[in-house]
Amino acid sequence: MSLGPHADFIVAAYAVTLFVVAALIAWVLLDYAAQRRVLGNLEELGVTRRSQREG
């Protein structure tokens, strides 16, 4: 596969896209882990939501 005389532009476009998508995925995964951790800590302390008490 030859990218021709403008290979730098093609590679840069794919690299930027890969970086942005990877950053989005990393943010989603880290945020999920953080929320689960905090929820787990609160549940260990015996804190419940109002809806859980009513149920």
Added chain:
Amino acid sequence: MAVIDLANPTRFLRIVDRVLPWLIATTVVLFAVGLYRALNAPDDYQQGATVKIMFLHVPAAWLGMFGWALMSIAALGTLVWRHPLADVAGKAAAPIGAAFTFICLVTGSLWGRPTWGTYWVWDARLTSMLVLLLLYLGVLALYWTAEEPGRGARAAAILSLVGAVNLPIIKFSVDWWNTLHQPASVFRLSGSTIDPSLLTPLLIMALAFTFLFVTLHLAVMRNEILRRRVRSMRLMQAQEVRA
């Protein structure tokens, strides 16, 4: 199960946990096939190998606009029906839509330099797309800086509905004004002007990006529901300490 049952966050989380692995697998397969087809596609007779940028730029543009359309529908749910998940859906779509709009602008700029001889011109299509990115940043700022989440949600919903005016401007800018950007070439009444050897990988990549968007959107919605649970539990904890 009725559609309204999805309004229950707990049930929604259960469904998301079940469908996410399938969505991730489908997205990976589509990207594997799409990238293989895109990187092995023939060069364009005018643009040469730079046409490979199209396989990223066009889907990113579509999804940048799709994200705002989704936010506008969610805004109606927030303002009119006060649907419990509508604000969650709108808030979750904003960072993903902003990321795709950013990818569209950067890849378009990198495509423009070798084909037009410039990274940027204040052309109607490019400018309206930049306005879309600025609108996304405005909505994100409203969500992130509001002290009271409900007030931030209403303000963001209003901006989402007002900003929807920009979507037809982006779509028809190439027809209404004389622009450097090419007119529509995929979805036209008279059929696509792109050769099937380039159109097929483009459509596969568009499908892959759409699955990526939906997968990320559901995952961010799940995170947002958990974040609201944490907030609610902290409020209950604070009330107990005070009592």
